[in-house]
Amino acid sequence: METPINSINSQSEALVQMQSSIQNSVLAMVVAVSHNEKPAKFSGQNFKTWQQKMLFYLTILNLAKFLKDEPPTIKEGKVDEVTAFAAVKAWKHSNFLCRNYIMNGLSDALYKVYIVMKTAMELWTLLDHKYKAEDYGTKKFLVVKFLNxxxxxxxxxxxxxxxxxxxxxxxxxxxxxxxxxxxxxxxxxxxxxxxxxxxxxxxxxxxx
Structure with missing residues (x-):
């Protein structure tokens, strides 16, 4: 009969293999994606266009969900605690990729400003709020110029x-x-x- 310790070790090995498989799949997909799909660097202008192109790029890489998903949590005392730990580790790896794809899509000046953002969701939300508001202000100014x-x-x-x-x-x-x-x-x-x-x-x- 298999002891609890051996069972946990077996689960851990299986989860490590699963995590490795997930990471290898992500990396394979990254390599497979054409660099032609990669949007030009965002410098502060035409945010909506850049945002749509970046979202499409991240969707191809199967990373777009990390723009909205919160990190999974580990609850102590649960039977699947080992599984939850592996899930958190896999999430952190994919979030790291997603965040850095967005960061690499920014100009050098903006890169230095937003480097402090820890998650892809935090970075994406901040960019959305800031530049959509500025875009609205620009539109309003242009309409006033047009009417006057x-x-x-x-x-x-x-x-x-x-x-x-x-x-x-x-x-x-x-x-x-x-x-x-x-x-x-x-x-x-x-x-x-x-x-x-x-x-x-x-x-x-x-x-x-």
Missing amino acids: FVMVDSKLVVNQVQEFQLIIHEILAKGIISESFQVAAIIEKLTLAWNYFKNYLKHKGKEM
């Missing part, structure tokens, strides 16, 4: 349209408005002296 822009007769219309288009291009990059809205907005911004041409453009909208 007024053309005047004292300047060349072509130059003013170009200036207005720069604002619109920034807004389009943020995904705030469509191209058709852009065209309509430029027409509406023309001064009173251009009323005849404005009406002409409105009637010719479909052909244009």
